[in-house]
Amino acid sequence: AQTVTQSQPEMSVQEAETVTLSCTYDTSESDYYLFWYKQPPSRQMILVIRQEAYKQQNATENRFSVNFQKAAKSFSLKISDSQLGDAAMYFCAFSTFSGSRLTFGEGTQLTVNP
């Protein structure tokens, strides 16, 4: 069974600064996907970024980038130039390559201070 751990229940950042959210996972699979999802107060899960384990290059989406360390089973999310609209709960998630279910971590509540 796979597990996903987010060790930071809460994080805060000043507007326009950079913050990094941590995630570790455990799996015996060699091919898998990793995701970061954002859940604002509207409750709808929104995909922030996706990483395929077979890709060595770290994924980037505008101000969001990841640091994927496969050997260490670590998958952190960096948010640059933080904006007030980035405030939300962030979840790290895992899926096997052939599977279709997501395994989520416990989440990190991000506060952005003006």
Place this chain on the structure above:
Amino acid sequence: ETGVTQSPTHLIKTRGQQVTLRCSSQSGHNTVSWYQQALGQGPQFIFQYYREEENGRGNFPPRFSGLQFPNYSSELNVNALELDDSALYLCASSLHAVPYGYTFGSGTRLTVV
């Protein structure tokens, strides 16, 4: 293109009762997955339906059951409600049974008293 719609948004039930939650998938999507998110926790996979057949189930008892209709909308039924069933129930649709390309709904908040 419409997104995923869940109904109702909130409801309160009494322990022992039965409840049905509904989900309309995004246009063109043929797969629906259901997740339970207890307060302060991450979502947990309940089950998935692909082309009207159950395609995987998480660690939930049989009193959690589901259905997918020919138009790919879906229902989640929970019998004999327990207090611990109080949670946000999220529905996500996708094109084919793959782990990416999910569109999530805004959930149904169920409170069992």
